[in-house]
Amino acid sequence: MADFQTEKAAVRACQAALEAATGESLGAVLAAHTTGDYRWRGYHPFGELAGADAVARTFWQPLKDALRHLQRREDIFFAGSNEMDGHASVWVVSMGHLLGLFDAPWLGIRPTGKLAMLRYCEFHRIAGGKIAETAMYFDIPHLMAQAGQDPFPLQTGAFLVQPGPRPHDALLHDPQDPETGRRTLAVINAMITDLGQWKSGLTLEDELARTWADDMIWWGPHGIGATYTIARYAKQHAGPFRAAFAERSQTRHICRLAEGHYGGFFGWPNFTARHIGGFMGMPASGPAGEFRIIDIYRRKGDKLAENWVFIDLLHFWKSQGVDILDRAGRL
CATH class of the missing domain: 3.10.450.50 (Nuclear Transport Factor 2; Chain: A,)
Structure with missing residues (x-):
């Protein structure tokens, strides 16, 4: 191995x-x-x-x-x-x-x-x-x-310099037990299956509870922010995000892996969706846009406990006709 x-x-x-x-x-x-x-x-x-x-x-x-x-x-x-x-x-x-x-x-x-x-x-x-x-x-x-040039309106989550994992155990320089990594990847894949459909038939909170710990922390990108617990994540990101988009494509990744209690993936893009209004305080923008995302996860037991998220919001908004760098340069 x-x-x-x-x-x-x-x-x-x-x-x-x-x-x-x-x-x-x-x-x-x-x-x-x-x-x-x-x-x-x-x-x-x-x-x-x-x-x-x-x-x-x-x-x-x-x-x-x-x-x-x-x-x-x-x-x-x-x-x-x-x-x-x-x-x-x-x-x-x-x-x-x-x-x-x-x-x-x-x-x-x-x-x-x-x-x-x-x-x-x-x-x-x-x-x-x-x-x-x-x-x-x-x-x-x-x-x-x-630098005092915040390009986005007040976000739904919290604006923070984000810390690493709560256990401070994620610098895996040494070999890890392969079975631990397989368990982590299995939970990530189960979460992707739920997330990719947006129509599980369950309430959003019940859907999330299938693969997320109740006290999960979602460390989102600036413009969205961080949020804590399933209930607040549903209220402060997942719910508003789903309400703001239609015609979401299937999820696709270039790389997906795990080792020990940590795993993640990236896509180019991960999915596309059409903005119908409300995301980050912006009006509906018409054409489907790409979401280039990196997600990193920490597993605790059989649930996901923390998630660090990188979304190329500058690329998404540029595809919608909004040049964030140019606009912020005039602040």
Whole structure:
């Protein structure tokens, strides 16, 4: 049974090298840890990038120039084989915050000269001991709010710098019991089955209770916010979200995996839906939009206890004719 130690070591080495690298050396450093056909998917406005040099020039160098002395504050780290390709590929997941001194503009966001934190989550596919593919989603609106340029109206959930898991046990650097991961993935899959249909015949709270603990915490993206307990999650996100959308497509993922009590997935997109009004205080917008999402879960017993969510809201609203970055730049 694979223990994923080689794959984890490859990602940790790349993370350390990127943190130490500066300026034009970033491209060479990233190239040393990635394959020649490296593919990167990122939050809007970055989209898909090809090759280490493009990723370094377009994303890492501008970010490190803006958030000086950048450091990774990692809360979750695990690996596993990908259920979506029959467990043929191995992926490594890292989630936490990128912390630095916000000393220069980034994407039109004004610097504060103060400490700032960018929520992130990344999935890395490993091939031949190197990173062949990355999906990296982050919460740009959360950074904008820290800089006094909050692009969204008052949200349904709470605006917080989000902590890691309650047990503080999610840096899975060592091998884990495979059966524990299989149990976690089974609960995630059961939840996806319920979530994907929106018509189970049960009340929303009863549907959620099938796979969620009563005291679950949903750590949502800025613009939606965090919420606690099934009842408040139903009231403050799941219920309003379902009421605001129609014609939701089937769920589809590029990667879905679990190790130990932690698991997650991402899609490009995960699903599409048509906004009929009310989401984030916005009016109906017409065409179906894409939802690019990363979800990370903690299982406790036979239920999901915590969920960290990254939704590319900038991409979704751009598809609806609203350029959030441009609008916020005028605040």
